[in-house]
Amino acid sequence: MRGMLSRAAENIYWMGRYVERSAEICRMLNVGEQLTVELRGLSPEMACQFWRQLQNIYPGSMAPDIEGNDVDEVSLSYLWGYLVGSGNDLSVASSIRRARENARAVREYLTREVFELINECWLQLDVDVRSAGERHAAPDQVVQRVMREVYGISGAIDRTFIRDEAWLFLTMGMMFERMYRGLLVMQHRLPILLEHPADLDIPLHHARVRGVLRSLASLENYRRVHGADLDPDRVARFLLFDEHTPHSVRVCLGRMEQAIIILEAGTGMSEAARLIGRLSARLRYEENELMALGDLEAVCADLVASVTEVNDVLSHQYFTT
């Protein structure tokens, strides 16, 4: 590796984060919509709670100012708010716009296919943003379309991008975002599902566990490994420690570790590499110890703090030379 412009590396890392983030938010909105349909007649409070938890999963986002448990009103407001909401920096539209800004700034590192797909995605979404007040388009259709487009972008990245340093930073950005957001989902949505109160409504409970898995693109993968038994403890282990499913924290960290090893080949181990390696080892070897603590929320919070440090160290090490 020859080294690339620090500013370009930063732009491309963030492009990866924004592309990944837009897909994650889309998936979350999609799951929210389906859960709303499922829970509307059974527990509107639970459906509303799902939407309101988005503020915890996207800290700093501007959530709609809406009270009460009118599930249709709440779901529609959150759906639009996190899709194209003006002033919401953690919306799909904002993420795609920023991905496109970053892509424009490093276009010389991108293939034509990658840039054009990001650009097209933004141009179409921009129309939706401008007409959001009128709400012509059905939000679920916009979400579905953007999600397909983002998968297209990821595919183009995979199929056309040279595996150079830029790709390593892009991969690290994408993996970081996936892992970080996944941890926040687990931290805020899973612990309550680990409780087993006497009056547990099993169908509702399963709907929520499925929601967690689906929002992290892991439901089918989980079933292939563990079958239909939606045991929350097993779900937590799967999402944290599974070595094959692409959204597990272990896999994401592993891919970041591989990237940084290639990036730093022959230069000695940096602070960022050491941090990622240590964390990756924890996920590989300390599954039982971590789960034995019996406090998933604290474990996730601790991991969130650790991966946040990874982001900071990476930035300091590579982007501010």
Next chain:
Amino acid sequence: MDWKAAQAGFDEALTGDGAPRDVYAGLVDTLQAFDDEEISRRERLQHVSLINQGITFTVYGREEGVERIFPFDFVPRVISAADWASVETGLVQRLETINLFLADLYSDQKCLRDGIIPHDLVFERGDFRRELIGTRPRHGIYTHIVGTDLLRGADGEFLVLEDNCRCPSGVSYVLENRNLLSRVFPELFSQYGVRPVEQYPQLLLETLRFTAPRGRENPNVTVLTPGVYNSAYFEHSFLAREMGVPLVEGRDLIVEDDQVFMRTTRGKQRVDVIYRRIDDEYIDPVIFDPTSMLGVPGLIHAWQAGNVTLANAPGAGVADDKAIYPWVPDLVKYYLDEDILLPQIKTWVGRRGDEAAYIREHLPELVVKLAGGAGGYGMLVGPTATAAEIAEFREAFDESPEAYIAQPLVEFSSHPTYIDGEFVPRRVDLRPFALCGDGIRVIPGGLTRVALEEGSYVVNSSQGGGSKDTWILAEPTA
């Protein structure tokens, strides 16, 4: 479908009776086979293609930094091999002269001492950087990349309107227009041998490498941009991408011990050649505008020390100043002992006594401007001015005739352009691009800009202009 010939000036494609000129016969034939619906479909396709590819420029003004596409007209401009040969030879002669002039101006100044060009004329030009006298860039090349604006006069002859020796823009559109046309209207090429333009980035990289400081075996080349909000950012990014070199901003570069480095993920890396797309004024706050945030402190010293090549060299802008323009034929004679090949627009110079008298007498027929002015200030367009305006201007002129130059209003050529379902004449200019490195190479083509408004002379992209693909035909093979 109707084709309307130009009523005034030279029509590039049609003769006075509306018949196509020889080189356009095949093209007109092919286009006649399209119906309105098919043309509309393809126009939509090309529009979407430009938008999706992000082939845009940024318009400053009311809405800060709005990205726009540069409208593209699919009717290509065709230039015969013979016409092009004379343009090419003329440009080579002109650029050779300009580089000799700049090298002289920033060293011995023989042309001033020999009275070829007035001393004070040069020294009062803001673009003449006297602090750079004595610096000789590698191979004596000051202007490496030049875009010369040409018009075709009433008789179809190419005339030089002006040179752009600083940061000429537009070459990316030359390449993208060709790419677009060949994808959307491939049939148009069927009857023509069109010389390719796609080699430009490779030739540009070769030129830049050739001018690298001595002893740099495998020089690091970069493109320096003011940033994503610059109107020509697409082009900066395009050229960096096509050459496979980093696109840097001022903040990416650092000067230490008169060496230039870029900040990379592996620490500092030396930079040998900078194709800079930032004007002189902003390139180094230590030497020029101290408030510039776009430049690199110490860059000019590094260049003067011979440790980095700047293309184009600082100070090169003086050669394309409109006050210098009238002297170019004399400079060609002086440096090359040749007559100028590519004619210029006739220019009367107020500082020459007899010409001042001519200007004064012919104000109603001339375009008169301050030699050091810009943006239309201190300018009279005689043919459209009122008697009172002319009288008022005459007073100003009489006070300091030496400050003015005058030219006839050029009725420049028109070209069929597809607008609202018709092929109608619209005025066009041409900016061919040349590279000065190991020899001078003119790219066979250029940016044809077209004034899309009926009757308009304004071809600028920011004011309603568009562009066309420009075809230079290959010599017919036996």
